[in-house]
Amino acid sequence: MKPDSRGLLSGRLFIDGDHACAEGAIAAGCRFTAGYPITPSTEVVERLAQRFPFVGGTFIQMEDELAASITVLGAVWGGAKAICVTSGPGFSLMMEHLGYAAMTETPVVFIDVQRGGPSTGLPTLPAQGDMMQARWGTHGDCRFIALCPSSPQECFDLTIEAFNLSERFRTPVLLMMDEVVGHMTERVVIPSADDLDIVPRRYTDKAPGEFKLFEPRDDLVPDMCRAGQGHRIHLTGLTHDERGYPVLNADTQDRLVRRLADKIERNAAQIVRVEERNLDGADIAVVAYGITARIAERAIEMARAQGIQVGSLRLITAWPFPTERLQRLASEVSAIVVPELNLGQMVLEVERVVAGRCRVISVDHAGGTVHLPKQIHAAIESAAREAGVMRLPLASER
Amino acid sequence: MASSEIKIGGLxxxxxxxxxxxxxxxxxxxxEKFATLIQAFGPEARGAACSAQVLIDxxxxxxxxVVSPQFLVTLSQDAFRQFAPELREGGVLMFDEDMVTLGKLPPSIRTYGLPAMRLAESLGRKQVLNLIVVGFFTAITGLVSEAAARAAIRDTVPPSTIALNLHAFEVGFAQGKSRLADKTN
Structure with a gap:
């Protein structure tokens, strides 16, 4: 369906990633947020609070992150599209409700604008240290969808995508931003309503009494029901049957937990997105995401100017991970370089998937700023030299 | 082409x-170029030192x-002390001559001062200081076109202050043109 054009600021804006994210949420039909401020994510909610009165939305300032995240989930079950916005310390506090959203199959978007950690860390400075928390942070066994924007424009685009995926698969979707992308101001083009596609909530047309809230369709995703139309529903974080009532035994657990995982994994081909550049005939590949992917492009330009055949694969979805694409890539290149603003997180997944098909080189960074392009360039250069694919002398040898 | 690196520092x-x-x-x-703005910003930013980094390409x-600015604007002595050493060779320094006493600079740096705060006060509203600076910058550097700067002012400032802000831009622009003429004469 098309978005409500009254809520769209169609045109060209010069705004930061946080504000672009708020506009993406409004474009996707989000009309509720409950928030507790935390740098560097506060501007997302500030803009929503400012814009919501003009589009019929509601913002509630909460007493803490626990209240914020559960209130957002309540709004979804009341019929709203809703968003929950935070940064590392708040993300940690919200883990319980993220798991509750996964277990109750609540379509909702959580945004983590990553800053340096652990704990309070570096409130105003960037990191990408929550990537594994996005995957494994909540307890129990579940799968999440996580997207990584690398520009303010993508903060807009991927917030819409996050809402669409959350509705399509009735699941929480994470937007893993970083401080640089959140606070960087650039041109953001907001399309007209005709050029955007919004996935509406999939409501049942079954009558109350016939409808089961957790009965999946063939795609493993169950429909929802509209509040106030006579359906009596039961939502619980306990292991439940298709009606939503607790059934605490191994069979029900197995059926439910496997379906929750399968609905992401078996549908991964519809979810996974990467951006590839210069990979045809490449000897070396750089795998990066978020702001680091942009910095890496500068390093790649430097290396290509030296004659090194190096390309890039940018993770737009970090989770589910583009396993098959990486496996294919690993059999085509001699090394994969993985820069990230943490001490090596997504590189673990790259190594797991590559499984020895090629070398994997981590270019780690504790955060607080971004890599210097020359740090990534040095890793590309040493990978090329080791693989014997340097076609020109090293810069230092000329 | 490499990006033009700009830093503006003040309070x-x-x-x-x-x-x-x-x-x-x-x-x-x-x-129709590309531009990125990053604000340097600590928890202590309000009222203390602050700076904007702009890249145009x-x-x-x-x-x-911004790694090494070609164009630096300093509106406070602290900003001068902190950022002047970052200026690249052949760079351009613009400064509020009432707020900043220039220290030693490499000979390749061109400097252009203006009494930005005094001019703003003479317009009856200290808040237009920054628009005077934008006008001065536009005239000195030519990095953005006059028409683009005016259009950006119109769609940025509150509607009731557009005329005043455009006037402040013109005042700064005229100052910049006259400083350029002084240097070439």
Whole structure:
């Protein structure tokens, strides 16, 4: 369906990633947020609070992150599209409700604008240290969808995508931003309503009494029901049957937990997105995401100017991970370089998937700023030299 | 082409970020170039030192931070002390001559001072200081076009203050043109 054009600021804006994210949420039909401020994510909610009165939305300032995240989930079950916005310390506090959203199959978007950690860390400075928390942070066994924007424009685009995926698969979707992308101001083009596609909530047309809230369709995703139309529903974080009532035994657990995982994994081909550049005939590949992917492009330009055949694969979805694409890539290149603003997180997944098909080189960074392009360039250069694919002398040898 | 690197430093409340916003918007939305604005910003930013980093390029910008500015604007002595050493050879320094006493600079640096705060006060509203600076910057550097700067001002400042802000821009622009003429004569 098309978005409500009254809520769209169609045109060209010069705004930061946080504000672009708020506009993406409004474009996707989000009309509720409950928030507790935390740098560097506060501007997302500030803009929503400012814009919501003009589009019929509601913002509630909460007493803490626990209240914020559960209130957002309540709004979804009341019929709203809703968003929950935070940064590392708040993300940690919200883990319980993220798991509750996964277990109750609540379509909702959580945004983590990553800053340096652990704990309070570096409130105003960037990191990408929550990537594994996005995957494994909540307890129990579940799968999440996580997207990584690398520009303010993508903060807009991927917030819409996050809402669409959350509705399509009735699941929480994470937007893993970083401080640089959140606070960087650039041109953001907001399309007209005709050029955007919004996935509406999939409501049942079954009558109350016939409808089961957790009965999946063939795609493993169950429909929802509209509040106030006579359906009596039961939502619980306990292991439940298709009606939503607790059934605490191994069979029900197995059926439910496997379906929750399968609905992401078996549908991964519809979810996974990467951006590839210069990979045809490449000897070396750089795998990066978020702001680091942009910095890496500068390093790649430097290396290509030296004659090194190096390309890039940018993770737009970090989770589910583009396993098959990486496996294919690993059999085509001699090394994969993985820069990230943490001490090596997504590189673990790259190594797991590559499984020895090629070398994997981590270019780690504790955060607080971004890599210097020359740090990534040095890793590309040493990978090329080791693989014997340097076609020109090293810069230092000329 | 490499990016043009710009840094504007001053005190919170002087409109440093807004000045960067108008320059970036002028380049990005009205001159059809690429521009990135980053605000340096600590928990202590309000009222203390603050700075804006703007990159302008004909091509998409990959690395968003200013490493070594060609164009530096300092509106406080602290900003001068902190950022002047970053200026690249042959760079341009613009400064409020009442707020900043220039220290030693390499001979290749060109300097242009203006009494920005006094001019703003003479216009009856200290808040337009930053628009005077934007006008001065536009005249001195030519990095954004006059038309783009005016368009960016119109769609950035509150509607009731557009005329005043455009006037402040003109005052700064005229100052810049006259300083350039002084240097070439």
């Amino acid at each position: 919170g409340g002087q409109g440093v970020i807004m000045a960067g916003m108008i320059l970036g918007k002028a380049a990005s939305l009205h001159d 004909d091509d998409p910008i990959l690395y968003p931070y």
